Amino acid sequence: MQKVERRELLDLVTYDREREAIRDAAMRAKALRRIHVGPLTFLFENRETTRYQVLEMLRAERLFRDEEIAHELDTYNELLGGPGELGCSLLIEIADPAERDRKLRAWLKLVEHLYVKTAGGAKVRARFDPRQVGEDRLSSVQYLKFDVKGAAPVAVGSDLPGLAAETILSPEQHEALARDLTS
Numbered sequence: 550m551q552k553v554e555r556r557e558l559l560d561l562v563t564y565d566r567e568r569e570a571i572r573d574a575a576m577r578a579k580a581l582r583r584i585h586v587g588p589l590t591f592l593f594e595n596r597e598t599t600r601y602q603v604l605e606m607l608r609a610e611r612l613f614r615d616e617e618i619a620h621e622l623d624t625y626n627e628l629l630g631g632p633g634e635l636g637c638s639l640l641i642e643i644a645d646p647a648e649r650d651r652k653l654r655a656w657l658k659l660v661e662h663l664y665v666k667t668a669g670g671a672k673v674r675a676r677f678d679p680r681q682v683g684e685d686r687l688s689s690v691q692y693l694k695f696d697v698k699g700a701a702p703v704a705v706g707s708d709l710p711g712l713a714a715e716t717i718l719s720p721e722q723h724e725a726l727a728r729d730l731t732s
Contacts, residue, residue, distance in 0.1 A: 550636070550732055552626040553600045555618065561611070564604050575601035581725040584705045587714040588652075589663075590640040591693075591705050594628045595729040602628075628692055633699040635726060637675075639663070639691040653687045655711070660687070662709035665695045665702035672708075673697050701727035 559567065575598055582593040592598075603625045612618060630636040641656075643649035660682060664672040675693040682688070695702070701723050706715030718726070 550629045550631075550634075550729055551596060552629060553596055553603060553622060555622060557600055558604060558607070558618065558622075561608060561613065564608060568604075568608070571601060571604065578725075581722055582729075584716050584718065584722065586705055586707060586716045587712060588642050589707060589712075589714075590642055592638045592640065593726060593729070594636045594638060595725075596629070596732060599625045599629055630694050630696075633696060633730070635665070635695045635697055635702070635729065637693045637695065639675075639693055641687070641689040641691075643689075649689065650686075653689060654685060656709060657682065657685070657687050659707065659709050659712065660691055660693070662707050662712075663693065664706055664708065665697060666704040666706065666715070667697065667700055668703050672706075673702070697730070699730050701730060 564571070578595060578597045579592060582595065582598070584591045584593070603621050606612065606621050606625070607618065610617075612621065628636045628638060639660075641649070641653065641659075643652055660675055660677040663675040666672055673695050675695055677691055677693050681691050702718065703723060704715050704717045707713060
């Protein structure tokens with residue numbers, strides 16, 4: 550997937566004027582790429598969702614210097630997969646703070662048990678940033694990559710004991726990820 554480039558970003562005044570339409574389009578794109586697996590939400594990123602996130606950061610932080618913009622682009626482009634890969638933000642959504650803390654400690658090996666499933670039934674394991682996994686606790690947000698070799702998955706899941714679950718992608722979700730892999 551191609552990275553978002555500087556030339557695709559709008560200045561703050563233009564973005565404020567066009568923000569509602571850009572936000573609506575990004576939310577539609579996110580809805581197709583959001584897959585729930587129990588308390589886990591996999592949000593597959595694409596150029597549109599990433600561009601929106603960069604624009605929102607520039608707006609919120611009132612960033613306009615070239616080096617600040619380059620930093621945001623580098624940071625958010627890192628969420629996108631490379632050739633043949635899908636990039637994903639994983640959100641561990643447990644509302645109760647005590648329960649969340651307990652689960653984040655118990656699920657320390659979770660990222661090693663996350664996968665997408667191909668049409669042939671093979672599980673492609675997540676590649677993750679080990680800096681997001683502490684000595685005794687997992688972060689509730691993880692950034693993952695799945696090297697699907699250009700083939701859109703048909704399911705997403707976890708085979709962690711105690712959190713084994715799988716969600717079959719809808720045809721629309723599968724198609725959206727297939728498009729992302731060719732862009």
